[in-house]
Amino acid sequence: MGSQTPNPIDHSAHPRVNSADPVPPRPLPAKPAHILADDDEAIRIAQELAADFAQGAALRDREGLLPLRELDLYSQSGIWSINVPRAYGGPGLSHATLARVISIVASGDPAVAQIAQNHIAILNVVDLDGTEEQKRRVFDWALQGLRFGNAFSELGGKTVTDFQTRVTFQGNDAIVSGEKFYTTGALLAHIVPIVAIGEDGAYLVFAERELPGLTVTNNWSSFGQRTTASGSVRLENLRVPRERAVKLRDEAAAPSVxxxxxxxxxxxxxxxxxxxxxxxxxxxxxxxxxxxxxxxxxxxxxxxxxxxxxxxxxxxxxxxxxxxxxxxxxxxxxxxxxxxxxxxxxxxxxxxxxxxxxxxxxxxxxxxxxxxxxxxxxxxxxxxxxxxxxxxxxxxxxxxxxxxxxxxxxxxxxxxxxxxxx
CATH class of the missing domain: 1.20.140.10 (Butyryl-CoA Dehydrogenase, subunit A, domain 3)
Structure with a gap:
């Protein structure tokens, strides 16, 4: 709450938003994330997280402190894999429960809640568009507790759907080049999914955060949602295995949710x-x-x-x-x-x-x-x-x-x- 005083924070261990100081890739989780059992457990865990996140929300906003501890708790809670289908080891809970859970977490700190938005949406994209091999790989990453950021939107296009980032294929590699902005979560992610345009349409390319050719800049300077780390990503001849490029369907031609x-x-x-x-x-x-x-x-x-x-x-x-x-x-x-x-x-x-x-x-x-x-x-x-x-x-x-x-x-x-x- 606004008037509560949270526990003292060691600012030296908490990078700030819009800072020139480098933010190294986050360590991989030491253990797999929790898997939610049912709707009731998802709601209970969300309420516990919201109460925790609320304690330092005002301080993090005022000082521009990135929510490192909070994000680790959040991504290990099971909520980040809430929509992984049961057939792949996830809870496969209702989208009504998803909305309620996110709303509860956001009542504690909406900036922390927003960092999971693209991760959860990406799981849905892979569920609908990915091959069986791609689904197994991406869902397993989520169940292990790996966080996906995003590299979708760009600043220079005529509209939000005018993507200039390109992907080409050479042998077993996908090669990506371009620049992205509004990259919520990429700074603190383990894996950065990138929307890029190939000769035959759009792809979602999954790249490890620490790969050469992928640079995340901590330059989010908005007056609100300050600690989402929604800065920018530069991609310079980034190479990933070709099988990590998910071909996206034409939503105008094939209805999906x-x-x-x-x-x-x-x-x-x-x-x-x-x-x-x-x-x-x-x-x-x-x-x-x-x-x-x-x-x-x-x-x-x-x-x-x-x-x-x-x-x-x-x-x-x-x-x-x-x-x-x-x-x-x-x-x-x-x-x-x-x-x-x-x-x-x-x-x-x-x-x-x-x-x-x-x-x-x-x-x-x-x-x-x-x-x-x-x-x-x-x-x-x-x-x-x-x-x-x-x-x-x-x-x-x-x-x-x-x-x-x-x-x-x-x-x-x-x-x-x-x-x-x-």
């Missing part, structure tokens, strides 16, 4: 930000805020306008969480039977959830200061991080287009686009 899976994780993070902000508001109003002079009340928590505002925020949060549950179940159906109708429903339901989680995240983090009062803005409380995190993370993809696709689906029977940003 890749987009909704990626999107529901993003929406869940926003719901977690909102929940934490509302909880912080309630705590602060109860313990620190003064009643307004015109209210005639003895306590700020008895102010009728404050009471009504808290009621409004809670109702909208619960509506967003209910839509996350509905979207997760729709993704389950689209995953089991990837018909155009099922995939479109999953995409629309997830888009609806994304609209509500975006709105409540921004509104709750803004309302915090209005209801808690001027003293809530003091730096000692660190509450500004909630608004900064919400404002930055909800920019991942524009919700104004969600309204359009949802409306076009219901009014004109138009199937929504299929890509990771929808």
């Amino acid at each position: 890749q987009g909704p899976v990626s999107q529901i994780i993003q929406a869940a993070i926003d719901a977690g930000i909102a929940r934490n902000a509302i909880d912080e508001t309630i705590r602060f109003v109860r313990t620190h805020s003064r009643p307004w002079v015109d209210s005639g009340r003895e306590r700020a928590s008895d102010d009728p306008y404050t009471i009504a505002a808290i009621g409004d925020l809670k109702i909208r949060l619960h509506a967003a969480e209910a839509l996350l549950e509905i979207a997760g179940r729709a993704i389950d159906r689209g995953y089991a039977q990837p018909t155009l109708e099922n995939v479109s429903e999953a995409t629309i339901r997830t888009g609806e959830a994304k609209v509500l989680t975006t709105q409540i995240a921004i509104d709750a983090t803004n309302k915090l200061f209005e209801l808690a009062g001027t003293r809530s803005t003091l730096a000692s409380h660190g509450l500004d991080r909630h608004w900064r995190n919400a404002r930055v993370h909800t920019l991942h993809d524009p919700v104004r287009w969600k309204f359009y696709h949802v409306g076009n689906y219901y009014l004109n029977d138009a199937h929504p686009p299929r890509h990771p940003w929808n």
Whole structure:
């Protein structure tokens, strides 16, 4: 929580964000990650992690400290392999459970929660597009506790899907060159999956973090989600075994739930930000805020306008969480039977959830200061991080287009686009 004082941290052992100091590759895990038994265990572990992560969230944000210990706990918890199919040794839990678990973790620290987003989405991509050999290899890495970062997005293209990074094949090697940005998790990953374009389409190429030709730069300077280490990656004639290049299907031609899976994780993070902000508001109003002079009340928590505002925020949060549950179940159906109708429903339901989680995240983090009062803005409380995190993370993809696709689906029977940003 914002006013809690975490245990002292040795800053020399914790690299900072946007620092010129090198961050060496993280050591491989000493033991395999835990494998979740069922939904109840996944939720319980997420709650334990959220309570732990919350203790140092304000300090990490303020000082720009990378969450090394927290990330190790998180990736060993079993949550990072939550969607590995049971046939490959994983728990294969529902996407509704996935959304709830990510939301819980994000309520403790949304920056830590976001680092797992691409890892989990990548597992879904490999599940749908990989060969049997590739599935076994990648799923085994995840079950062993290896973390995947990402090297997807680029800064120079006309749109987010305009990739300039290229892959060529020579004998048994795949050779990759290009530059990436928004590479969440790559700095602290064990393996960096890279989207690259070959002569016959797009590939997802898996490379060890320490390989020659792969350089991760710790230059993430955003004012929110500061400790996600979402910097940049340079690829200079990077060579990996050819079998580690997963050929990606054309999502426009073959319906799949890749987009909704990626999107529901993003929406869940926003719901977690909102929940934490509302909880912080309630705590602060109860313990620190003064009643307004015109209210005639003895306590700020008895102010009728404050009471009504808290009621409004809670109702909208619960509506967003209910839509996350509905979207997760729709993704389950689209995953089991990837018909155009099922995939479109999953995409629309997830888009609806994304609209509500975006709105409540921004509104709750803004309302915090209005209801808690001027003293809530003091730096000692660190509450500004909630608004900064919400404002930055909800920019991942524009919700104004969600309204359009949802409306076009219901009014004109138009199937929504299929890509990771929808």
